[in-house]
Amino acid sequence: MRAICLDLDGTLLQFDREYADLLRNAVADGLDDPERADLAGYDAAFFEAFEDHEPNPVRRGFEAAVPDATDDELDALADALLRHEADACSPPAGAAYDLARLREEYLLGVVTNGVGDWQRQKLAASGLDQYFDTVVVSYEVGAHKPDTAAFEAVEERLAADEFAMVGDAEADVAGGESAGWATYRYEGERIADLPDAIDWG
Secondary structure, three states: OEEEEEOOEOOOEEEOOOHHHHHHHHHHHHOOOHHHOOHHHHHHHHHHHHHOOOOOHHHHHHHHHOOOOOHHHHHHHHHHHHHHHHHHEEOOOOHHHHHHHHOOOOEEEEEEOOOHHHHHHHHHHHOOHHHOOEEEEHHHHOOOOOOOHHHHHHHHHOOOOEEEEEEOOHHHHHHHHHOOOEEEEOOOOOHHHHHHHOOOO
16 A cells, blocks of 8 residues: 655645735734734744744744734734635645545645644645545654654554655655655646656655
């Protein structure tokens, strides 16, 4: 039995606008006075917390962007950003149909960098979560791709003889190769075509 795992952001879900626009929309929704926010500081604080696996990197980002925000405002900002991020994501054409067909022959998984609840909610909002046998999120294994921890977690969960990783980023390909998996760099093609595109070795 073979397993095919896909990355989430940029592979299963494609953004239809710039992330800076999502941040601005979240601030407009979450604050009575959006001018209080200096979004230039968001990214640096977010990624520092993200790389260190701090519990809530989004909150850290907004704490930097809006230093005088109350706890309720920080919660509202995070909720608004998740809502806008989910709304801005859409799967490739025919993804649901393709995944349903692939499940007839393959075990399917998601391997994604991110915070567990956040990534799972985005996947659920897309309606694609029902097609996957497992979802592994980097925060839940304590290491981001290309570290092999997430790939090892998949191997523990899926009874497959061969594994393949499909993703749009170098971290997907490099991590999969380090784990001894077949890999494929995704560039927007139909998901149904992936089994033939993967070099299983």
